[in-house]
Amino acid sequence: MRALRSSVVAAVAVATALTAVAGCAEKSGSSGADAILVKATDDACEVSKTSFPAGHVTINVENKGSKVTEVYVYAPGDRIVTERENIGPGTKAEITATIKKAGSYEIACKPGMKGDGIRQKITVTGADKAEKSSPELDMAVAEYRRYVQAQADETVPAAQKFADAVKKGDLDEAKKLYAPSRIGWERTEPVAESFGDIDPKVDVREDGLEKDQQWTGWHKLEKSLWDEKKITEDDKKLADQLMKDLADWQKRVGTAEITPTSMANGAKELLDEVATGKVTGEEERYSHTDLVDFQANVEGAEKSYALLKPVAAKNDAALAKELDKQFAELKKLLGDYREGDGFKAYDTVGKDDRKKLSDAVNALAEPLSKLAGAVAK
Incomplete structure (x- = not known):
């Protein structure tokens, strides 16, 4: 799909552990108290929850930095399992995902849409949910x-x-x-x-x-x-x-x-x-x-x-x-x-x-x- 590039690191994957959909910032059934909040700035990536059960999850992203950013979810081995790109300064985005398997993942914010990103480890618990x-x-x-x-x-x-x-x-x-x-x-x-x-x-x-x-x-x-x-x-x-x-x-x-x-x-x-x-x-x-x-x-x-x-x-x-x-x-x-x-x-x-x-x-x-x-x- 897309080659890695210095201006935009654009990649998406259909991973064995996670299936996700990036959407516009709008309400969904799993929003609110159950949602994971990600606050992205030019030098930080704050995640409200670092542990949650397998199943449907909503990630609400707010870019409070001065640069366009991307948010990635990584499975072990740095496999990109979902991402949302082009989140402009002062804007929000919502990612709705179905996490099937328990395990260790990472959420990364990429200010300027380049590099490895600022990463936070997250843990998905519970049995697989189809x-x-x-x-x-x-x-x-x-x-x-x-x-x-x-x-x-x-x-x-x-x-x-x-x-x-x-x-x-x-x-x-x-x-x-x-x-x-x-x-x-x-x-x-x-x-x-x-x-x-x-x-x-x-x-x-x-x-x-x-x-x-x-x-x-x-x-x-x-x-x-x-x-x-x-x-x-x-x-x-x-x-x-x-x-x-x-x-x-x-x-x-x-x-x-x-x-x-x-x-x-x-x-x-x-x-x-x-x-x-x-x-x-x-x-x-x-x-x-x-x-x-x-x-x-x-x-x-x-x-x-x-x-x-x-x-x-x-x-x-x-x-x-x-x-x-x-x-x-x-x-x-x-x-x-x-x-x-x-x-x-x-x-x-x-x-x-x-x-x-x-x-x-x-x-x-x-x-x-x-x-x-x-x-x-």
Whole structure:
């Protein structure tokens, strides 16, 4: 989904221990006395409760600092299990989560949206509590699991063609195959990132590298192809490494923990990824193929919504109607930037047009943040 970056460390995962949904700051059934309050400042992350039972939990965040912040929940091993980004100074946000397993976790505030964050340890107690389900939701999860596996299965051969072109030293062919090789990954980034160790290998950007981390993956090759305009012997080795890492993802994707709320959360995070990386032009800064990624992110989000819609519409018809409208309007707007079988280079998209795209993304992201709540009713 998103490569780690110095300006925005954006990651979300569907973890085995926790399923969570980030939403707007609004009331929920578990708000009030039972909620965990997080007060984030530029140099502190105060958590009102450090121990609570497994089950549904609400985390109410208030940013009292001067910087935009993010709040993460980590499982052991620094696996990111949920996060809420872009919480501006003086604003609030609510995260509704279902914690299934007892154990040790951490809540982290990230002022400036970078670094390891200011962390507080929390303990989840009690026996495992399964998330409420239904035949319709079970069917949605099963179908989505097939979808993410199919996307991985389609990505590997597409990426192999790209890697083969790199290994042949064919600069023009590699450029042509670069963006198509990423579509399946972009559609299912939240699930792809659930394993923690794969995304930093295949999708990290140079400014998101951790200390002493070797730069590998798509974006390293992107820089060679468009910025350096040459393919080195090291690049050919990196092409093989990319395929090794993607094969690992393909093999493991079937083991990902997927639930109705994680699907809804993932849809919202895909829109956040568009807002923080694609609309800004940061993601594909050398190739300018951002609109291909943009389209794939929207397609992945819409797939999750479509599978959850029967239940969401039953529980909140107005929300479903609004989501239908906003998805349609965003897709129509994207169509204006098509060129042949693909999209215009993003560096040819002017400021006013980027603003239109950003506004359309935000118009969809707001109701999409409420999808999990509708599904969980």
